[in-house]
Amino acid sequence: MPTYNAAAFAADVLLGIGVALVVYSLLAASLRRLLDAIIALPDGTAFYLRALALILVCVALNKVIVGVHMKPDAHFMEYVWAVAGDLSGVFNNLFVVLLVYLGLITVLVAVLKPKNGR
Amino acid sequence: MGDERFLIVSYFASGLFCACLAAAAYLWLRRPAAGVFKALQRPDWERILRRSFPTSTILLVLAAFLGVSYYSYGCEDLKYADIVSNRARIITIIHAQVSASLSSIVVAVVVWSAAILLCLLVVRRDGPKIPSSEND
Numbered sequence: 001m002p003t004y005n006a007a008a009f010a011a012d013v014l015l016g017i018g019v020a021l022v023v024y025s026l027l028a029a030s031l032r033r034l035l036d037a038i039i040a041l042p043d044g045t046a047f048y049l050r051a052l053a054l055i056l057v058c059v060a061l062n063k064v065i066v067g068v069h070m071k072p073d074a075h076f077m078e079y080v081w082a083v084a085g086d087l088s089g090v091f092n093n094l095f096v097v098l099l100v101y102l103g104l105i106t107v108l109v110a111v112l113k114p115k116n117g118r
Numbered sequence: 119m120g121d122e123r124f125l126i127v128s129y130f131a132s133g134l135f136c137a138c139l140a141a142a143a144y145l146w147l148r149r150p151a152a153g154v155f156k157a158l159q160r161p162d163w164e165r166i167l168r169r170s171f172p173t174s175t176i177l178l179v180l181a182a183f184l185g186v187s188y189y190s191y192g193c194e195d196l197k198y199a200d201i202v203s204n205r206a207r208i209i210t211i212i213h214a215q216v217s218a219s220l221s222s223i224v225v226a227v228v229v230w231s232a233a234i235l236l237c238l239l240v241v242r243r244d245g246p247k248i249p250s251s252e253n254d
Contacts, residue, residue: 043153044238050147058143059176062220068215069206098216100228101239108235 008079009066016060016090017082023094026057031105038112048108052101059097063089121202132212133183136219140179143223144172147230157241167237175226182222186215206209 028049035045068082151171155164188201188211190245234235 039238041154041157041238041241043150043157044234045150047147047150047154047234048231050150051231053229054143054146055224058220058224062217062224065217065220066210069210097228099226101231104228104231104235108238111235111239 002087004079005068005070008070008083009064009101012064012068012083012086013061016064017057019087020056020060020094021091023098024053027052034105034109038109048105055095055097055101059093060090063093121205124205125202125208128208128212132215133180136179136183136215137176139216139219140176140224140226141172143179143227144175147227148172151230151234154237154241158237159244167233175223175230176228177217178222181206182218183215186211186218 031052032045032049035048036042039045039048064086066086068079068086070078070082148171152168155167158164158167186210189196
């Protein structure tokens with residue numbers, strides 16, 4: 001039923017964005033302190049924090065934007081499985097992108113040693 | 119709306135939407151990136167980077183959008199009439215175009231993050247100029 005497809009799509013988007021924002025909020029404060037200490041240039045810190053937010057949201061939307069296309073006679077649990085499948089893709093992509101981003105931050109920390117030596 | 123008109127309008131609307139996504143990503147990162155470029159204190163390089171940033175981001179996103187073909191997406195042997203008449207498939211392809219554009223934004227941001235890292239390295243290396251009369 002198209003209405004159920006739309007509801008499943010909305011749930012997909014909300015859950016995907018929600019998970020991305022939770023991941024961002026878990027990392028943001030510590031990352032800001034680390035980058036402030038390492039970069040010593042506020043615009044640099046702002047760039048990397050904004051880049052992280054953008055990457056997480058794009059990755060979350062990338063998987064869920066394709067929508068849920070169930071047949072009209074599909075049961076409730078089939079919609080749940082469709083949303084679960086999309087969320088699985090979101091989690092996988094978030095994992096990969098976090099790995100890449102944290103690799104980049106590790107390189108950044110390695111090459112730009114903190115000025116105060118901490 | 120006729121089938122062919124729907125195809126034309128949806129294709130160009132999707133392209134415009136993807137370009138807007140790229141522009142939004144650029145605008146989100148523009149101010150901090152410009153601050154880092156400015157810290158390089160090399161006007162020509164700063165100008166090159168400042169202009170390359172939106173250009174490369176938008177080009178990459180458009181490349182991803184244009185790369186999703188109506189013929190190659192699942193069924194290579196479709197005829198034009200089949201494509202035009204199947205609205206559900208057209209909508210699926212629009213979703214694929216937006217999805218590819220979002221992926222390319224992620225790629226562009228990661229690449230530019232690496233470029234910003236190099237810029238920060240140069241800023242750190244050049245640093246504030248210290249009078250060197252004692253050492254030289």
